[in-house]
Amino acid sequence: MENNEIARAIVLGASALGAGTAMIAGIGPGIGEGFAVGKACESIGRQPESSGAVTRTMFIGCAVAESTGIYGLLVALLLMFANPFIGKL
Amino acid sequence: MHITDFLRGSPDGIDVKGPGVLCSFDIAGVTINLTETVVISWGIILAVTLLLAWLTHDLKTKDISKRQVVAEWIVTTVYGLVEDSMGKRWRWFAPYIGALFTFSITGSLVSMIGLRSVTADFNAPLAWALVTFVFIHGTNIKTHGLGGYLKGYIDPVPVMLPINVLSEVSTPVSMSLRHFGNVVSGMVITSLLYFALSVVTKSIGVAFLTIGVPAVLSLYFDLFSGFMQAFVFIMLTMAYISNADGRQEA
Numbered sequence: 416m417e418n419n420e421i422a423r424a425i426v427l428g429a430s431a432l433g434a435g436t437a438m439i440a441g442i443g444p445g446i447g448e449g450f451a452v453g454k455a456c457e458s459i460g461r462q463p464e465s466s467g468a469v470t471r472t473m474f475i476g477c478a479v480a481e482s483t484g485i486y487g488l489l490v491a492l493l494l495m496f497a498n499p500f501i502g503k504l
Numbered sequence: 505m506h507i508t509d510f511l512r513g514s515p516d517g518i519d520v521k522g523p524g525v526l527c528s529f530d531i532a533g534v535t536i537n538l539t540e541t542v543v544i545s546w547g548i549i550l551a552v553t554l555l556l557a558w559l560t561h562d563l564k565t566k567d568i569s570k571r572q573v574v575a576e577w578i579v580t581t582v583y584g585l586v587e588d589s590m591g592k593r594w595r596w597f598a599p600y601i602g603a604l605f606t607f608s609i610t611g612s613l614v615s616m617i618g619l620r621s622v623t624a625d626f627n628a629p630l631a632w633a634l635v636t637f638v639f640i641h642g643t644n645i646k647t648h649g650l651g652g653y654l655k656g657y658i659d660p661v662p663v664m665l666p667i668n669v670l671s672e673v674s675t676p677v678s679m680s681l682r683h684f685g686n687v688v689s690g691m692v693i694t695s696l697l698y699f700a701l702s703v704v705t706k707s708i709g710v711a712f713l714t715i716g717v718p719a720v721l722s723l724y725f726d727l728f729s730g731f732m733q734a735f736v737f738i739m740l741t742m743a744y745i746s747n748a749d750g751r752q753e754a
Contacts, residue, residue, distance in 0.1 A: 471739075474732065474735070474736065475736055475739050475740070475743075478682065478732065478733070478736035478740075479682075479736075479740070481682065481686075482678050482681065482682045482685075485681060485682055485685035485686065485689070486681065486685070488685055488689050489681065489684075489685050489688075492688065492689075492692060496692075
């Protein structure tokens with residue numbers, strides 16, 4: 416009984432750490448999207464008439480670049496709200 | 505409260521649930537759950553159909569009404585978008601794109617009237633992505649022939665086969681996960697925020713933070729994010745399908 420409680424606490428603690436660690440994945444998209452938006456601003460500054468197409472392409476690119484971050488987020492959410500390891504105790 | 509109860513992830517208030525099951529049927533040993541998502545989806549389909557029926561009844565060529573102007577604007581915009589991104593040859597494709605966009609955006613925005621977002625259930629974006637997946641491969645086979653299509657998997661060298669298959673399979677997965685993840689993250693962050701605001705309100709006793717802050721965040725997470733993801737979804741659909749077509753646009 417006592418052991419089970421400790422095992423549970425360890426799993427939950429490790430899951431919380433894992434959720435936090437998974438969010439390190441947010442760094443990549445952050446840097447990448449910032450870079451993409453910076454470049455888009457530059458190109459709009461150079462060619463203001465093409466701002467519509469540039470903005471559209473930039474948003475699509477950002478959304479695609481964001482997907483790795485989203486995967487990290489999903490893993491974090493899974494660990495926090497639908498923990499698969501607790502059931503295995 | 506025991507410490508492990510707290511660690512379980514649901515201290516009162518923060519609890520993220522999947523869509524509720526309203527009732528389930530047993531058909532030939534397979535359990536079919538009638539979830540919130542299904543019911544709300546049918547509600548959306550009905551509402552959108554009625555709205556469009558109202559917009560498009562009694563069309564004229566002269567003395568057009570405001571209603572008809574709106575309907576024409578919607579149709580021209582969608583057709584224009586498809587022609588811009590895929591070329592004139594793909595004009596016939598516009599209804600699918602329009603339907604996808606409408607369903608996606610209304611599915612995300614139903615959260616504004618207190619219902620659960622349809623897109624916050626992974627099944628909904630996955631279904632759309634699978635339809636797109638069928639379209640991509642159908643187009644590919646239509647253009648290159650079955651032989652050419654299969655040959656594409658061992659291009660440039662046969663060793664690449666597993667990687668090519670993996671990249672094809674990951675297309676619908678990443679498309680649907682992106683949409684789902686964005687909407688769900690918005691939902692989770694909003695519920696975390698509500699929890700935090702309620703704690704703050706309880707501790708100081710004055711509910712001044714709960715007035716403006718949720719509205720601003722909802723503007724971003726519901727309106728902007730919902731619109732953005734719907735747009736990205738249709739843009740990617742068009743990009744993948746015209747890419748599968750392969751022929752250069754004149």
